[in-house]
Amino acid sequence: MEAALRLMSAGRSYTSLSLREITRAAGVVPTSFYRHFSDVDELALALVEETGLTLRRLLREARRAGVPPIRIIAHSVQIYRQFVREHRLHILFMASERWGGSPLIRRSIRYETQHFATEMAQDLRELSLLPGLSMGTLQMVCGLVVNTMLNAASDFIDLPADQPQVEEELTENFVRQLRVIFLGAAQWKDNA
Amino acid sequence: MEAALRLMSAGRSYTSLSLREITRAAGVVPTSFYRHFSDVDELALALVEETGLTLRRLLREARRAGVPPIRIIAHSVQIYRQFVREHRLHILFMASERWGGSPLIRRSIRYETQHFATEMAQDLRELSLLPGLSMGTLQMVCGLVVNTMLNAASDFIDLPADQPQVEEELTENFVRQLRVIFLGAAQWKDNA
DNA sequence: ACTTTCAGTGTACGAGTGTTGACAGTAACC
DNA sequence: GGTTACTGTCAACACTCGTACACTGAAAGT
Numbered sequence: 457m458e459a460a461l462r463l464m465s466a467g468r469s470y471t472s473l474s475l476r477e478i479t480r481a482a483g484v485v486p487t488s489f490y491r492h493f494s495d496v497d498e499l500a501l502a503l504v505e506e507t508g509l510t511l512r513r514l515l516r517e518a519r520r521a522g523v524p525p526i527r528i529i530a531h532s533v534q535i536y537r538q539f540v541r542e543h544r545l546h547i548l549f550m551a552s553e554r555w556g557g558s559p560l561i562r563r564s565i566r567y568e569t570q571h572f573a574t575e576m577a578q579d580l581r582e583l584s585l586l587p588g589l590s591m592g593t594l595q596m597v598c599g600l601v602v603n604t605m606l607n608a609a610s611d612f613i614d615l616p617a618d619q620p621q622v623e624e625e626l627t628e629n630f631v632r633q634l635r636v637i638f639l640g641a642a643q644w645k646d647n648a
Numbered sequence: 649m650e651a652a653l654r655l656m657s658a659g660r661s662y663t664s665l666s667l668r669e670i671t672r673a674a675g676v677v678p679t680s681f682y683r684h685f686s687d688v689d690e691l692a693l694a695l696v697e698e699t700g701l702t703l704r705r706l707l708r709e710a711r712r713a714g715v716p717p718i719r720i721i722a723h724s725v726q727i728y729r730q731f732v733r734e735h736r737l738h739i740l741f742m743a744s745e746r747w748g749g750s751p752l753i754r755r756s757i758r759y760e761t762q763h764f765a766t767e768m769a770q771d772l773r774e775l776s777l778l779p780g781l782s783m784g785t786l787q788m789v790c791g792l793v794v795n796t797m798l799n800a801a802s803d804f805i806d807l808p809a810d811q812p813q814v815e816e817e818l819t820e821n822f823v824r825q826l827r828v829i830f831l832g833a834a835q836w837k838d839n840a
Numbered sequence: 841a842c843t844t845t846c847a848g849t850g851t852a853c854g855a856g857t858g859t860t861g862a863c864a865g866t867a868a869c870c
Numbered sequence: 871g872g873t874t875a876c877t878g879t880c881a882a883c884a885c886t887c888g889t890a891c892a893c894t895g896a897a898a899g900t
Binding site: 841842843844845846847848849850851852853854855856857858859860861862863864865866867868869870 | 871872873
């Protein structure tokens with residue numbers, strides 16, 4: 457799995473990786489692959505699951521931080537950016553195979569992101585940010601947030617690593633987009 | 649180009665298509681490919697460009713409609729959904745290779761979508777929706793809108809074609825997300 | 841009428857592909 | 871101490887792949 461991610465870090469898409477390439481990168485003979493997965497798709501599914509765990513850890517970290525409610529967006533974004541840096545390859549995988557891979561992979565990624573959005577919605581509810589919004593609405597908003605997060609991650613990822621001020625700009629844009637969303641959510645009237 | 653899109657309509661990603669497959673689907677011998685493109689990437693770039701034109705036509709249509717400003721979102725979404733239905737394959741290509749393909753393809757798609765967002769921002773300005781927002785802010789909001797559009801398109805596209813009520817649900821969700829965004833944009837204060 | 845361009849065909853190459861089957865060592869279990 | 875499960879290796883299979891080269895016929899240009 458690590459070898460597959462490593463290969464993708466050069467800008468390749470998962471679908472374009474061959475079984476032999478992956479085993480070669482893993483320092484193992486092709487036939488050994490079948491000892492662990494029956495398919496390249498199966499490896500991908502395992503990666504999705506692993507990334508799901510990783511994402512849930514992100515929420516836990518964000519939750520744990522004491523929340524001065526004004527700066528909560530900027531702060532969460534900071535955590536997220538750090539997170540993207542640390543788990544760069546997992547996030548890259550998730551974000552770029554979300555629409556790219558086989559239907560099977562797409563479906564499992566969609567499941568994972570929906571799960572993530574749901575947890576986020578529950579968090580928002582428990583923290584009583586955005587009070588007065590129905591659970592359905594919260595779910596909708598969180599879906600939007602998650603999409604925005606993954607888009608931003610993709611932007612971060614094939615950034616020319618030597619221009620920190622472009623990264624700064626991108627982060628700024630990301631924060632502002634989230635702010636728009638939460639501004640809108642705060643204004644939302646469920647019956648309208 | 650049409651053959652490539654056709655192959656993708658079965659859920660395959662562009663990157664996973666081989667030159668031979670494409671020519672086979674086009675009813676032509678592999679070597680003929682080189683008469684038109686020197687590369688599969690070059691074909692992809694041509695597709696991106698064609699889709700760009702298509703997208704700009706979308707804006708023109710949306711603009712031409714008389715605007716009862718309350719219903720403008722719902723109405724634009726209707727146009728967009730119709731549009732996704734008609735140019736299904738092009739939109740599918742655009743949305744799914746956005747993060748998937750070679751770095752070259754990614755870059756050209758990004759260029760095209762940014763261009764699209766810019767035009768949309770200019771439209772908003774001319775129609776004086778969202779007055780009081782700087783051009784930079786409008787650009788940021790439109791970027792968010794375009795991302796949301798493409799995400800929705802991807803959702804539309806691998807929908808089980810026999811469940812119209814799921815599609816209805818998805819559309820409803822899409823409209824609500826856009827409404828959140830525009831609500832937020834209307835509340836935006838540039839100096840904050 | 842002669843030539844150039846264009847789009848297509850056929851053959852052929854070397855390289856890479858997924859998968860099978862038989863075999864080897866090493867750890868774990870009773 | 872013998873059996874079983876695990877993980878790995880090697881050789882081989884029938885394919886597919888991208889690309890090079892030489893060739894053909896039709897259209898367009900002068």
